[in-house]
Amino acid sequence: MDDRLKETLSAMMDDEADELSVRRLLSHARQDEVRSQWQRWQQVRDLMHQGNLAEDRVDVSAGVREALDGGVHKRSSPTVSGKVRRERNWHWPAVAMVTLALVVGFGAGAGWESADSNGEMANAGIPAEQSEALESETVGEPVQEVALQGLDDEQWEQVSRYLLEHAQHNSVGAGRGSVGYARLVSASGSGY
Amino acid sequence: MHKSVTGSPTRCLDPYRRLLAMVVVVAACLAGQAFADTVTRDAEYWLDRLGPALNMTSYRGVFVYARGDQVSSMQIAHRYQDGVVEERLVPQDGASGEIVRKGMRVVCVLPDHGRIQLDQVIPSGPFAEAFSSQLMPVSRWYEPELAGDDRIAGYDVVKLALKAKDELRYSHQLWLEKSTGLLVKSHVRSSSGEVLEHFQFTSLEITESLSDNEFVIRTEGEEVARELAPKKTASPAPRMDGWTLDWRPDGFIPAAAPRSGKGQAVAFSDGLAAFSVFVEPARKIVMPTGASRIGATTVYMKQLEVDDVDFFVTVVGEIPPRTARKVAESVKVDDTLAFGVVGQ
Numbered sequence: 324m325d326d327r328l329k330e331t332l333s334a335m336m337d338d339e340a341d342e343l344s345v346r347r348l349l350s351h352a353r354q355d356e357v358r359s360q361w362q363r364w365q366q367v368r369d370l371m372h373q374g375n376l377a378e379d380r381v382d383v384s385a386g387v388r389e390a391l392d393g394g395v396h397k398r399s400s401p402t403v404s405g406k407v408r409r410e411r412n413w414h415w416p417a418v419a420m421v422t423l424a425l426v427v428g429f430g431a432g433a434g435w436e437s438a439d440s441n442g443e444m445a446n447a448g449i450p451a452e453q454s455e456a457l458e459s460e461t462v463g464e465p466v467q468e469v470a471l472q473g474l475d476d477e478q479w480e481q482v483s484r485y486l487l488e489h490a491q492h493n494s495v496g497a498g499r500g501s502v503g504y505a506r507l508v509s510a511s512g513s514g515y
Numbered sequence: 516m517h518k519s520v521t522g523s524p525t526r527c528l529d530p531y532r533r534l535l536a537m538v539v540v541v542a543a544c545l546a547g548q549a550f551a552d553t554v555t556r557d558a559e560y561w562l563d564r565l566g567p568a569l570n571m572t573s574y575r576g577v578f579v580y581a582r583g584d585q586v587s588s589m590q591i592a593h594r595y596q597d598g599v600v601e602e603r604l605v606p607q608d609g610a611s612g613e614i615v616r617k618g619m620r621v622v623c624v625l626p627d628h629g630r631i632q633l634d635q636v637i638p639s640g641p642f643a644e645a646f647s648s649q650l651m652p653v654s655r656w657y658e659p660e661l662a663g664d665d666r667i668a669g670y671d672v673v674k675l676a677l678k679a680k681d682e683l684r685y686s687h688q689l690w691l692e693k694s695t696g697l698l699v700k701s702h703v704r705s706s707s708g709e710v711l712e713h714f715q716f717t718s719l720e721i722t723e724s725l726s727d728n729e730f731v732i733r734t735e736g737e738e739v740a741r742e743l744a745p746k747k748t749a750s751p752a753p754r755m756d757g758w759t760l761d762w763r764p765d766g767f768i769p770a771a772a773p774r775s776g777k778g779q780a781v782a783f784s785d786g787l788a789a790f791s792v793f794v795e796p797a798r799k800i801v802m803p804t805g806a807s808r809i810g811a812t813t814v815y816m817k818q819l820e821v822d823d824v825d826f827f828v829t830v831v832g833e834i835p836p837r838t839a840r841k842v843a844e845s846v847k848v849d850d851t852l853a854f855g856v857v858g859q
Contacts, residue, residue, distance in 0.1 A: 466836040467805030469816065477800045481827070482807070482814055488780065489791040489812075489831040 332360055558659035561675050564696030565689065571595045572697045575729065576668065576719035577607065582712045582810020594725045601730045613734045624734045653786040656680055656766040657687070665690060667699045668719035677787060682706055683764040683838045684788050685811055695721055703788075703811035703833060712811035712833070757854050758794045762845035764838055783832075790832020790839065794846055796854050797825035806836040815839035821848040 331348045334340035340348075351357055474482060575592040588607040593600070602616040615622045653659070657677035665672050670692045677687040690700035699719060703712040767783040767790070782791045790813075797818055806815045811833045819826045828846045830839040848854075 466815070466840050469803045469805035469807045469814075471807045471809070471814075474803070475800075478802055481800070481802065482816070482829075485791070485793050485814065485829050485831045486809075486812070488793070489782070489789075 328357070329360065332357065332364065556673075558661050558675055559654065561661070561673060561689075561691050561696065562653055562659055565691065565698060568691070568696035569698060570600050572695045572721060573723050573725055574697065574719060574721045575725060576716050578714060578716045580712075580714050582812065583808070585809070588717070592725055592729045594730065603730050603732075605734075613732060615730060615732050617730065622732060624732055653677065656684065656785050657787065662688070664693075667692075668716040670699060670719060670721070672699055679706070681765070682835065684766075684785065684834055685711065687787055690715075692719075692721065697721065705835070711808075757850040757852070758846055758848045760792065760842065760845050761847055763842055764834070788833045790830055790834050790842065792842060792846065793827070793829040793831070794848065794854075795827050797827050802827055802829075806839060808836060813839040815843045817843050819846065819848060822851050824851050824854075826854075 327344075328348050328351060331340050331344035335345060335348075348357060471479070471482065573594045573596070575590075577588055577590050579586060579588045581587075586608075590605040590607055592603045594602075599618045600616065601618075602614075604614045606612055613624050615624075656679070658680055660676045660678065662674040662676040665674055667690050672690045672692050675689045675691060677689065679686045686704045686706070688702040688704065689698055691697065692699050698714075700715040701713075702710050705711055763783060764785070766785040767788075768785075769781055769783055780791055780793045782789055802816045802818055804817045806813055808814075813830070813832060813834055813836045815830045815836065817828050819828050826848055828843050830843045832839065834842075
């Protein structure tokens, strides 16, 4: 991103960029660079004015609506378009700003979103060390393991009946539908 | 008013400018709309849809279910019509058999599988009412988060992560189909992130056109039929005759009272996970003390001696072994007479 583009961007911030420059800016190959530059400056401006992003977005939506109205005018009455255009001249940089702000805002939002979800995927389970430590502190010594394979016939029958009953509570009862049924059939299978 | 520094002549009258502005504004509006959609459909929205969608969606498909080292697959047809749920399940592995359900009537046709009596499989207690009427604040015990989009069995899905807030329960991950909210995949995970139980549709067709003959029993064999909760009981209070629980994990409330012979069993659910507690007089056999795990399911057994009478205490559920043990340890038999064991 060269200095001329930065100048344009800067001018847009002040509502003073000319149209050609803005179009050149919008057609710049590295839109991500443009966005991040714009975003940084917006943040700086926000900080300096102690404003916040939300307020900007309110302004933005109003601008969008106004611009949309203008668009309808143009199509329905081309003869007055010149006049309309002239009236709205001052508004052009605002529209460009609106667009950029939305693109930037949305892009940034999407970026945060995906970053979040990546984090979530990674943390889907509770961090191991932390919870294990908690567990051992609060619940005490490890639980005695019983191998199902080691049970004799009568013991296994007892256990499998419990498994089935529990699975049944889940499937029909808990409304877990097919998951519950799966547990049921899985429990009644001779897999052990 | 705006004052121009450069005074550039290109500032005025340019037909492209308006076109550009229009395109840009339309694009901006579309983007805004998409943004609003994702914002309103938060984790709570999907959680609310989960329950109804399980019953009220009509579909057919095949799903796999894995727990521990065991994998099974099952074919399912599910229809919701005139307020009645019809379902037919056919296990795809091992011996043939099927389960057909129409409303509260369930028919099991399973081949002889050795030692298990089928009439023990189907409960006679009023379960559905007790469970389905419960509006559990799942988010009190789990931290619901949207974890992105995916595609399962050809359908666009949204992934919902429910992270357990304490170590008393497992974390769950649910994948819900976007248009219906149908559960198409789920994981139960241990605190270390290990997948203990895995459920997933491998083929799925969500459709309203399911004919009657898809719900007809086709397997020959011994049929076991039961009516589930034909009558609504005034209170779904569990029957804990003769015994009490001194402790149970936060959020788990009594949900059903199955009857199995002399046994006294109560199911507890926190809205996602469930465990059942069985207390019954010990028979001649001796049960070991400790926990067995099959995937996410823990079986914790112990024997308890009260007034010279032995009892089996068994906790079965999708809960960590330590939780199961703590529940089992907190069972107090306070009235041996309630079990009708006098003279045995």
